[in-house]
């Protein structure tokens with residue numbers, strides 16, 4: 001936004017835009033919920049064949065090794081065309097973790113299918129009794145010779161029922177103090193015997209997540225990432241990058257366009273009180289872009305975004321909610337309509353994105369937990 | 384988040400940090416309601432080290448630096464509650480130098496021996512800077528301005544950069560304080576300095592032509608002023624935050640440090656989020672815009688958000704102090720008052736958002 005493309009960058013932007021226009025199926029544009037795999041994965045694979053699925057991955061792992069500006073341009077163009085949200089657990093979570101902590105065999109086995117879009121990953125951290133207090137997790141993995149026996153339950157697993165593999169935090173030492181020191185990081189084939197997966201319907205009406213039960217599931221020891229009982233550090237090592245990747249301005253930008261369309265259709269766009277709120281929200285989207293591009297610059301200069309990246313998580317998630325609250329106001333009497341609303345200015349989905357947006361301050365560390373972390377770790381306030 | 388600075392930029396910041404060690408709340412307090420409300424010798428010192436000419440091209444004996452350097456300097460000025468109008472002097476020097484031949488007063492402005500400040504506002508609420516009611520009549524060599532400018536930081540000023548409408552596009556003019564037909568009426572602000580209404584009755588003026596890269600000299604200076612004010616607001620917020628965090632780490636109630644209370648920790652983080660967002664905005668805009676060609680939507684967005692957030696932050700800082708924060712004796716109130724002044728100049732948050740609606744194509 002405040003950035004101006006160089007000539008080379010504007011050529012790249014046009015290339016991306018033209019290709020997206022020609023290749024992103026109409027049915028996948030402007031979707032608020034993540035489409036099911038049968039619809040979504042062919043698009044994932046098309047991006048992969050084009051070489052654009054992993055802009056932030058190094059080239060030798062099949063990524064683009066893109067510059068900061070190229071990454072931002074792709075983000076902006078995906079937002080512009082209303083591209084659907086892709087499953088990101090592979091690209092943004094386990095991929096980078098394996099690059100840093102995985103064995104050569106683990107990398108060779110798992111990274112190529114993530115790039116190709118032939119394997120879908122799930123994140124198995126949360127449990128019924130371990131949410132914000134993740135270190136209290138109790139799914140047990142017992143080492144027996146060349147394998148672990150896993151027993152317990154994970155919950156809120158995004159796309160669990162569509163996934164092939166799960167990276168999970170499991171308790172390998174129940175006596176360890178602090179509790180964090182008894183946790184390991186395991187890769188689990190979800191087709192293994194003893195696994196049962198049940199989808200869970202969300203307030204938005206979709207089944208975005210699920211619960212996963214482990215009943216004496218055998219997991220070979222070569223699926224351990226890093227050392228035994230080192231899982232907590234591994235899971236946290238790349239948190240900064242994950243928060244950053246999930247806070248890119250793409251979705252706020254899309255929300256802004258949706259509000260404008262709805263507000264034009266309902267006429268509220270002419271109301272100065274509404275305009276003021278819309279201007280404030282729009283200015284905050286600019287601020288998010290600044291925070292985001294500042295953080296990506298630091299990351300590219302190998303200064304890790306660190307705990308400060310919680311700022312962006314808080315800012316991006318709360319802004320997305322503000323935007324969707326504004327969308328509901330713009331829709332007036334239409335707000336609670338279940339299906340997308342057809343207007344003279346286009347079709348606008350209101351209730352679904354509003355409901356969807358309630359999750360973003362809960363997952364990936366709730367807003368309250370981010371504030372706790374910042375207060376202690378960055379602002380050095382006493383406990 | 385840290386900034387990625389060159390070694391020259393780091394040096395500049397370090398010398399600005401040294402400069403403000405001799406400033407700060409105590410000095411700001413001493414200058415309240417004084418005339419002028421700053422130390423002229425410190426303004427001259429800022430001129431001698433080159434800061435006032437930092438945006439002036441080297442061909443006109445300036446340092447030829449850009450917005451990032453301006454931001455680094457003014458962030459410190461905000462932190463130190465610096466009273467000398469370094470920001471206005473530096474952007475006015477840039478404006479005086481922007482045309483082919485610099486205005487004759489430039490040399491004295493760059494060395495801090497004369498102070499020139501912008502006088503662009505008229506109503507004080509969401510002016511369109513490109514539709515001034517002040518009128519220019521006359522022809523080359525004998526230009527006269529008639530009208531009124533408001534909220535001018537005229538303390539110690541020797542001249543003004545005034546916007547006026549004329550036969551063509553609105554343009555920028557230099558008017559000397561002692562010019563015929565030029566009058567000042569001052570009001571005291573809570574912050575300590577005075578704001579003036581500048582009356583112009585056929586006052587003689589010199590045209591300041593625009594920089595080759597900008598569409599209009601008035602617009603360019605206006606956007607530069609929004610940037611300068613926002614950089615100072617950033618510094619004000621930062622320092623208010625630090626003072627407050629220090630207090631949260633030492634004040635005890637209920638047998639505990641109040642900084643351990645979660646409600647206060649979360650409010651402290653709300654403050655921190657504001658500061659970080661403004662810092663990223665300031666330095667991203669600075670990195671991606673030229674001095675005389677700042678994207679107006681960006682300048683407006685920045686000033687809107689910095690104005691609103693600086694008030695939120697300094698108000699919250701007073702709350703986190705309790706009654707001590709409500710006293711004149713405690714410094715935290717000085718930051719609220721500086722934020723009040725800077726937020727209100729050149730259009731407050733609501734006024735900027737109204738302009739943003741028109742400019743950023745929100746309703747189209």
Ligand SMILES: Cc1cc2nc3c(=O)[nH]c(=O)nc-3n(C[C@H](O)[C@H](O)[C@H](O)COP(=O)(O)OP(=O)(O)OC[C@H]3O[C@@H](n4cnc5c(N)ncnc54)[C@H](O)[C@@H]3O)c2cc1C
Nearest residue numbers: 123124125126131132156157158359362363364366368369
């Ligand atoms: C859509 C969605 C997708 C998800 N996907 C996954 C996934 O793929 N894999 C996975 O492992 N998990 C996933 N999660 C789970 C997510 O990580 C947890 O929901 C989150 O960690 C919060 O835990 P909880 O839901 O148990 O809430 P709780 O921890 O019970 O929190 C309840 C409330 O209390 C607050 N709270 C808790 N502790 C504190 C404290 N110390 N101070 C102040 N406030 C506090 C919380 O902020 C929250 O408001 C997903 C969640 C959602 C909503």
